[in-house]
Amino acid sequence: MAEKVAIVGCGLVGRGWAVAFARGGWDVAMWDPVEGAAEKSLELARTIADDLHQAGLLQGQQPAEVLARIRTAPDLATALDGAAWMQESAPEKLDVKQELWRELDRLAPATAVLGSSTSALVPSSFTEGLPGKERCLVSHPLNPPHLIPCVELVPAPWTSPETMRRAVEVMAAIGQKPVVMGREIDGFVVNRLQGALMEEGFRLVADGFAGPEDVDAAVKHGLALRWSFMGPFETIDLNAPGGIADYIARFQHMYREMHVDQQRRVDWEAPEVLQKVLADRRARLPLDKLAERSRWRDRRLMALLRQKQASSQEIGD
Structure with a gap:
């Protein structure tokens, strides 16, 4: 039986994480407090999956196989129910994260690892005082996470070694490349x-x-x-x-x-x-061409990933 991840926050980063986990074989539940945001991200994930398939980056799977693993959840509790991993990609506002993480820690299964996509906040700033703070960390991706595999794993002072070990295991299993930090610092690596x-x-x-x-x-x-x-x-x-x-x-x-x-x-x-x-x-680049150029960037990243994969097989890492 596939493991489940809860994606909390369904913007650019959240939907990229959803595709990355689904491509890695995980069942994905997407939730966002903004009405319709999760459903919109699910629709956009279809385009992402099609592009990845055309680029040969779905690990031999069909888009329908990957997309079948992603669904939306009606509420946070449902999204977290049975989850082995939670990936939060909420706005970079400390008060918002502190309130959200109190709920995440309360509702998530005791065995679930809780990761944040934050790029601007150290994990101690929003996990201090939580009953389950030892299972919390920052798992910061580069955008978009389904194309750039680097993910920074940043512990708070109380994050357990077992949580860090599990984080490395999960990220490697879905095809990400972990950067493991010994302790937190502003900006990470x-x-x-x-x-x-x-x-x-x-x-x-x-x-x-x-x-x-x-x-x-x-x-x-x-x-x-x-x-x-x-x-x-x-x-x-x-x-x-x-x-x-x-x-x-x-x-x-x-x-x-x-x-x-x-x-x-x-x-x-x-x-x-x-x-x-x-x-x-x-x-x-006029402002009205930014979205078009971003799509160009993603296609170039796909081409680079294909080349890197081929070079690794032919020449070695």
């Missing part, structure tokens, strides 16, 4: 890395060293090619004849000197900065 890159990008634009499109080009045609199959530590390990220690000996001084300049923060909303970025982006 991904947003802290992304934030460092964005801070430098805004500095380069604000000071006139490069335009937004040039910064994007440096990443997508340069850094991202390597980063799509290996991380920064492996990158520098392979970029010097003697490995990572050799790289540090050769280049640490360069990064140390750059770091001094990188301590100065540029205000992203300063008119002279924001207008540069907005003018560049809107010239290249």
Whole structure:
């Protein structure tokens, strides 16, 4: 018998999680407090499943097989009934999450793991004081979770080792790639890395060293090619004849000197900065084309996933 997951919050992230779990063989119950939101997400999941099938990313299944595992629930208690995992994707508002998580802990089976998709709140901020706080964690995906497999598993100080072990097991079983954190910190891993890159990008634009499109080009045609199959530590390990220690000996001084300049923060909303970025982006992509370009992004991600899967089989990870 398939295990059940309750998807609480059915926006972009929630519906992506629903497809990811259903593709992994789980029964999915979707619930959202906004009337009609779960039903709308279920309809959109059909499009997602069709796109994944055309891209060869449904693990050999037909869309109907995957979609048959997803249903909507009339209330929160029904969604949680019998669930082995709960994935919450509610708005990033602390008071909303605190109130919701009191209900989640009260209604979910005692054996269920409770995960949050939050990208901005550490788990201790909304699980402290809950009777079942040891089974709670952040399980933060990148958007969209059905296409980007990385998921950050972040414990609160009281999250049990068994909960973390189970979280790794569940995420790996449905095809996600867990990043396991030892303890919580604002931004987790991904947003802290992304934030460092964005801070430098805004500095380069604000000071006139490069335009937004040039910064994007440096990443997508340069850094991202390597980063799509290996991380920064492996990158520098392979970029010097003697490995990572050799790289540090050769280049640490360069990064140390750059770091001094990188301590100065540029205000992203300063008119002279924001207008540069907005003018560049809107010239290249009008606002009314954002949804179309997002669909393009998803198709490119699907193509990249296919290529990565094929390369792993042919060359190895």
